[in-house]
Amino acid sequence: MLRATLKRLVTIVPTLIGVVVVTFLLTRVLPGDPAAYFAGPTADAASIEQIRKSLGLDQSLPQQFLRYLGDLARGDLGNALSTGQPVLKEIASRLPASAELTLSALALSILIAVPLGILAAVKEGSWIDHLCRVVTTAGVSLPVFFTGVLFVCIFYYRLGWAPAPVGRLDLYSVAPPHVTGFFLIDSLLAGDFDTFRATVAQLILPASTMALFALAPIARMTRASMLSVLSSEFIRTARASGLNSRTVILRYAFRNAMLPVVTTLGMVFSFLLGANVLVEKVFAWPGIGSFAVEALIQSDYAPVQGFVLAMALLYVALNLMIDLAYGVIDPRVRLEA
Amino acid sequence: MNRRDFLSAASTLTAGGLLATAAPRLAHALSRDETLALISENGPNNLDIHGVGTNRAGYEAAWNCYDRLVTYGIKTLPDGSRGYDKDVIAPELAERWEADAKGVTFFLRKDATFHDGTPVTAADVKWSFDRAVSVGGFPTVQMAAGSLLKPEQFSVVDDHTFRVAFARPDALTIPDLAVIVPAVFNSALVKKHATEKDPWGLAYTKNNPAGGGAYRVARWTPGTEVVYERFDAWKSGPLPQLKRVIWRTIPSSGNRRALVERSDCDVSFDLPAKDFAEMKREGLVKVASNPISNGMWSLEMNVTKPPFDNLKVRQAIAWVVPYQKIMDVVMYGEANPMFGAASNTPDDLVWPRPTAYRTDVEKAKGLLAEAGFADGFSTALSFDVSQGAIGEPIAVLMQESLGQIGIKASIEKIPGANWRGQMAKKSMPFMINFFSGWLDYPEYFFFWAYHGQNAVFNTMAYKNPALDKEVDAARAAAASGDAATYEAAIKTMIAIAYEEVPRIPLFQPYLNVAMQKSVGGYAYWFHRQLDYRTMGKVVT
Numbered sequence: 001m002l003r004a005t006l007k008r009l010v011t012i013v014p015t016l017i018g019v020v021v022v023t024f025l026l027t028r029v030l031p032g033d034p035a036a037y038f039a040g041p042t043a044d045a046a047s048i049e050q051i052r053k054s055l056g057l058d059q060s061l062p063q064q065f066l067r068y069l070g071d072l073a074r075g076d077l078g079n080a081l082s083t084g085q086p087v088l089k090e091i092a093s094r095l096p097a098s099a100e101l102t103l104s105a106l107a108l109s110i111l112i113a114v115p116l117g118i119l120a121a122v123k124e125g126s127w128i129d130h131l132c133r134v135v136t137t138a139g140v141s142l143p144v145f146f147t148g149v150l151f152v153c154i155f156y157y158r159l160g161w162a163p164a165p166v167g168r169l170d171l172y173s174v175a176p177p178h179v180t181g182f183f184l185i186d187s188l189l190a191g192d193f194d195t196f197r198a199t200v201a202q203l204i205l206p207a208s209t210m211a212l213f214a215l216a217p218i219a220r221m222t223r224a225s226m227l228s229v230l231s232s233e234f235i236r237t238a239r240a241s242g243l244n245s246r247t248v249i250l251r252y253a254f255r256n257a258m259l260p261v262v263t264t265l266g267m268v269f270s271f272l273l274g275a276n277v278l279v280e281k282v283f284a285w286p287g288i289g290s291f292a293v294e295a296l297i298q299s300d301y302a303p304v305q306g307f308v309l310a311m312a313l314l315y316v317a318l319n320l321m322i323d324l325a326y327g328v329i330d331p332r333v334r335l336e337a
Numbered sequence: 338m339n340r341r342d343f344l345s346a347a348s349t350l351t352a353g354g355l356l357a358t359a360a361p362r363l364a365h366a367l368s369r370d371e372t373l374a375l376i377s378e379n380g381p382n383n384l385d386i387h388g389v390g391t392n393r394a395g396y397e398a399a400w401n402c403y404d405r406l407v408t409y410g411i412k413t414l415p416d417g418s419r420g421y422d423k424d425v426i427a428p429e430l431a432e433r434w435e436a437d438a439k440g441v442t443f444f445l446r447k448d449a450t451f452h453d454g455t456p457v458t459a460a461d462v463k464w465s466f467d468r469a470v471s472v473g474g475f476p477t478v479q480m481a482a483g484s485l486l487k488p489e490q491f492s493v494v495d496d497h498t499f500r501v502a503f504a505r506p507d508a509l510t511i512p513d514l515a516v517i518v519p520a521v522f523n524s525a526l527v528k529k530h531a532t533e534k535d536p537w538g539l540a541y542t543k544n545n546p547a548g549g550g551a552y553r554v555a556r557w558t559p560g561t562e563v564v565y566e567r568f569d570a571w572k573s574g575p576l577p578q579l580k581r582v583i584w585r586t587i588p589s590s591g592n593r594r595a596l597v598e599r600s601d602c603d604v605s606f607d608l609p610a611k612d613f614a615e616m617k618r619e620g621l622v623k624v625a626s627n628p629i630s631n632g633m634w635s636l637e638m639n640v641t642k643p644p645f646d647n648l649k650v651r652q653a654i655a656w657v658v659p660y661q662k663i664m665d666v667v668m669y670g671e672a673n674p675m676f677g678a679a680s681n682t683p684d685d686l687v688w689p690r691p692t693a694y695r696t697d698v699e700k701a702k703g704l705l706a707e708a709g710f711a712d713g714f715s716t717a718l719s720f721d722v723s724q725g726a727i728g729e730p731i732a733v734l735m736q737e738s739l740g741q742i743g744i745k746a747s748i749e750k751i752p753g754a755n756w757r758g759q760m761a762k763k764s765m766p767f768m769i770n771f772f773s774g775w776l777d778y779p780e781y782f783f784f785w786a787y788h789g790q791n792a793v794f795n796t797m798a799y800k801n802p803a804l805d806k807e808v809d810a811a812r813a814a815a816a817s818g819d820a821a822t823y824e825a826a827i828k829t830m831i832a833i834a835y836e837e838v839p840r841i842p843l844f845q846p847y848l849n850v851a852m853q854k855s856v857g858g859y860a861y862w863f864h865r866q867l868d869y870r871t872m873g874k875v876v877t
Binding site for chain 2: 035050093153157167281282284290
């Protein structure tokens with residue numbers, strides 16, 4: 001297994017080289033002049049030129065690329081002009097915020113979608129199957145920014161049940177001491193239950209928004225995969241042998257149906273990271289998606305490059321983990337295959 | 338790890354996640370009475386006004402964390418609101434000053450200290466001013482606007498006496514010392530963090546205000562939050578009421594409105610005009626509303642690009658603009674109209690002032706025919722996407738109106754990042770734009786936006802020696818105190834600009850700020866950001 005993992009790791013290298021080259025070129029081709037943007041309201045041509053120089057934008061493309069590679073080797077991803085901080089620091093502080101939100105949403109949707117999918121498959125054609133169909137159709141057809149705004153309007157503005165959508169913590173709470181960057185974990189480590197509660201309260205609406213969106217593919221895949229397994233011969237044998245239906249469904253059918261569900265989870269996770277951008281905007285979540293979009297609008301190259309690089313690394317790691325999980329879930333799957 | 342272990346571990350983890358901890362509810366909030374909770378669309382990207390690309394939110398941080406030698410007074414405006422008084426220069430770090438023909442001497446208060454306790458001396462002022470005129474970019478340009486050009490102009494007389502020598506007679510020199518840029522830095526502290534590559538310590542002051550202002554930054558999470566604490570040893574004015582200011586970034590404008598309406602924040606900034614108009618009607622919260630001084634939205638035509646070189650074409654367009662519709666549909670009345678006056682020749686010195694144009698399609702058609710474009714022409718109308726909430730509806734209304742006289746205008750959306758570059762290149766033939774000057778004088782506006790020096794804001798590339806003569810005369814007369822010449826020059830300058838109309842004024846927008854009724858002491862400032870020092874909360 002170690003050899004297989006290493007072999008798999010080697011295939012990552014060309015991908016990463018490709019990502020570095022493409023992001024560099026892509027951000028240079030985009031329209032916009034950051035020097036003019038950051039020269040300020042009363043700048044003249046001379047001061048714009050001065051800023052262009054300090055940003056290294058006056059050099060030729062190959063020179064800029066070499067400079068970029070050199071910085072990259074030293075772990076220097078440049079400065080984000082929009083917040084004025086080093087990109088590496090920004091990504092390090094924002095990635096946990098996005099990950100906490102995405103993982104909460106994913107957990108929430110798994111908790112609902114998997115049982116829903118199983119029940120829909122077991123009781124095919126019943127009311128629960130129809131419910132599953134309605135929920136999944138609603139989930140895919142309602143865009144996240146719409147559900148986000150709707151939730152804020154109903155649960156915060158009209159009913160006042162949810163706390164104000166002001167980010168990871170309400171205005172008067174203080175972030176827990178930094179350990180993992182996940183406020184849920186850090187607050188528990190610090191034994192600060194008030195902050196934990198405040199974090200959960202702030203998470204509920206955005207996580208539900210994203211969970212609704214993620215429900216559909218997971219529930220549909222669970223249902224389809226369960227249906228095909230339930231109609232296979234070993235299940236018929238199990239039933240014929242007189243095993244109770246609970247054992248048949250959960251132990252034999254579901255475990256065999258998990259493989260496509262795990263693949264879908266991986267896809268949904270990467271999908272959610274993308275959908276984050278809009279949810280982060282609506283809920284003032286200081287995540288990585290809104291940061292990258294902001295940078296793109298301002299033609300701020302460094303954060304965009306850093307973001308794409310971080311995302312590429314994340315996807316590669318995710319795919320690796322899913323590949324490895326396959327082997328563990330189903331012994332028939334081998335990485336070499 | 339085998340398959341069974343993995344599966345059981347996975348289910349244990351899921352079960353663990355379900356065990357939500359029921360935490361006891363404790364009073365966790367900081368005292369709210371002396372805390373101001375403020376929300377806006379963007380937070381600062383740099384806490385130093387001298388930094389590269391410091392944004393408008395950064396101006397607010399710099400304004401409250403640093404002192405300047407002098408500031409502007411505050412007056413009650415005719416409508417009962419409060420605003421800065423451009424005609425009153427008030428003491429801040431300087432207790433008093435004496436101006437003569439060659440310069441001005443400032444006497445610093447002797448008890449003022451920086452946040453770290455170091456006394457403020459004339460050497461700090463000298464170093465700070467040297468920095469402002471030397472770092473380049475925006476601060477240097479702003480200093481130059483007041484003829485503050487080189488370090489040799491600044492000298493230390495003794496520890497608490499500082500002198501500025503005039504480079505040339507300029508009425509704007511002292512007013513320019515009261516803007517944000519000539520802030521006084523703790524020179525010893527910044528020098529400690531300066532490097533050979535960064536002699537002015539910009540990297541340090543970007544994250545660490547090194548001043549002695551009424552507030553200091555307790556915590557800054559870029560892009561998310563700034564928390565200020567009052568500097569209790571502040572001497573340059575009466576001790577502010579607010580002990581703490583929490584400033585959170587909320588990107589969604591709908592939420593910024595919801596938060597203030599549900600009393601979850603004290604002050605809400607940057608809302609669309611429509612929301613402010615509705616909030617004023619509903620009266621749930623207080624809305625402070627002031628016309629932005631020395632600023633206006635206008636349509637600008639590049640006179641080097643035919644057919645805009647033709648005066649009659651420009652006037653035809655000025656007669657076809659749907660002015661009132663723009664006021665109603667785009668601004669919801671949250672602006673002063675800049676059209677429909679009796680004449681283009683001013684009878685007083687009020688600025689900004691309306692032009693004599695109004696919507697008259699027949700007149701526009703006639704002028705266009707006289708210009709030889711009876712069948713119209715095609716052009717491209719540009720606006721800045723980052724200001725799209727205002728620019729886009731104006732563009733659409735203009736497109737429709739221009740169609741009535743046969744002009745086919747396509748709409749060009751220029752990304753915010755590109756806008757300044759396009760302005761500098763003067764490549765756009767026709768655009769919708771906003772300009773305002775910090776220093777509230779008409780000749781200052783004209784110097785940047787109309788003068789033949791062709792600054793970036795003269796997007797029309799308009800060069801008219803007759804107009805330049807009047808602008809220069811007005812500046813000279815202001816410096817020498819010749820009121821009669823000044824008045825004549827200003828009036829002629831405005832008359833020429835409005836008759837030649839390379840720039841068609843549309844409206845002067847309001848700066849609106851929504852706040853709880855318990856919040857008091859707000860004043861409008863030229864920099865259009867908040868001054869926390871005068872603000873406070875009435876505990877009910």
